Amino acid sequence: MNNPRPVLVVGASGYVGSRVVRGLAADGRPVLAASRSAPPEEHDDAVVHVTYRNLTTLPDAVRAACARTGLPLPGAVVASIGGWHKGEPLLAADPDQWSATLASHLTAHLEAARALVPLLEPGDPYVVLNGAASREPMAGAGAICVTGAGLAMLVQVLRLEAGSDRSAGSVAGKPARSVRFHELVVDHAVSGDDRNENPAQTRTPAQVVHALGELLDHADAPTVVHV
Numbered sequence: 001m002n003n004p005r006p007v008l009v010v011g012a013s014g015y016v017g018s019r020v021v022r023g024l025a026a027d028g029r030p031v032l033a034a035s036r037s038a039p040p041e042e043h044d045d046a047v048v049h050v051t052y053r054n055l056t057t058l059p060d061a062v063r064a065a066c067a068r069t070g071l072p073l074p075g076a077v078v079a080s081i082g083g084w085h086k087g088e089p090l091l092a093a094d095p096d097q098w099s100a101t102l103a104s105h106l107t108a109h110l111e112a113a114r115a116l117v118p119l120l121e122p123g124d125p126y127v128v129l130n131g132a133a134s135r136e137p138m139a140g141a142g143a144i145c146v147t148g149a150g151l152a153m154l155v156q157v158l159r160l161e162a163g164s165d166r167s168a169g170s171v172a173g174k175p176a177r178s179v180r181f182h183e184l185v186v187d188h189a190v191s192g193d194d195r196n197e198n199p200a201q202t203r204t205p206a207q208v209v210h211a212l213g214e215l216l217d218h219a220d221a222p223t224v225v226h227v
């Protein structure tokens with residue numbers, strides 16, 4: 001019997017992550033919703049919640065959830081890690097805030113990829129969500145702009161090192177597992193998120209999920225997609 005491999009969404013309690021989980025499940029995809037916080041009370045049969053402590057323990061938590069529920073291991077990862085806040089200009093901001101943003105918005109993505117790529121098979125998609133601040137300087141959101149720009153480059157390097165960037169060819173010592181890395185840049189506020197003050201434009205969660213579905217389903221999808 002056909003038992004499709006689930007999509008693993010990391011950052012499942014987040015504003016975008018929670019909507020991505022619901023949208024992918026509504027499209028009929030089995031979903032593993034990974035979060036460091038307790039799962040929501042409302043229950044959706046297509047969603048298996050995976051609670052974990054830190055990213056190094058997430059693979060074991062995923063394997064345990066799959067064994068418990070009879071799901072195969074994930075066939076795709078969506079990393080919806082990061083988020084948005086506005087505060088002091090960079091030169092005035094608390095240096096600890098810079099370090100915290102670097103950890104949560106950039107290093108966590110590398111840790112997630114290190115932990116989760118070994119669960120995937122060659123050709124499987126690994127999609128990182130990013131935002132407008134990665135391309136546009138925004139006063140008061142300097143750390144998010146810089147980490148977002150760094151995240152865009154991280155995806156490019158991971159893709160190159162995985163050998164899935166055919167134009168650049170593979171590099172010596174590339175890992176055996178060549179997943180395809182993609183960046184989905186949501187160029188506007190996602191509708192309903194009050195942390196965005198008077199956004200000029202918004203994107204609906206359905207638009208984000210649709211763009212994500214295209215990336216997941218098409219092996220020849222572009223590396224970077226904007227929605």
Ligand SMILES: NC(=O)c1ccc[n+]([C@@H]2O[C@H](COP(=O)([O-])OP(=O)(O)OC[C@H]3O[C@@H](n4cnc5c(N)ncnc54)[C@H](OP(=O)(O)O)[C@@H]3O)[C@@H](O)[C@H]2O)c1
Nearest residue numbers: 011013014015016035036081082083104129130131186190
């Ligand atoms: N919200 C928007 O309007 C909007 C617009 C455009 C683009 N985006 C993009 O969408 C993505 C998610 O943003 P969001 O607004 O949903 O952010 P959010 O509501 O703040 O959620 C971010 C999630 O990141 C996870 N996270 C943070 N630090 C982590 C760490 N050290 N290790 C593992 N997970 C960590 C948390 O997941 P858990 O607590 O569940 O573990 C958290 O729920 C970002 O790339 C952002 O740029 C958002």
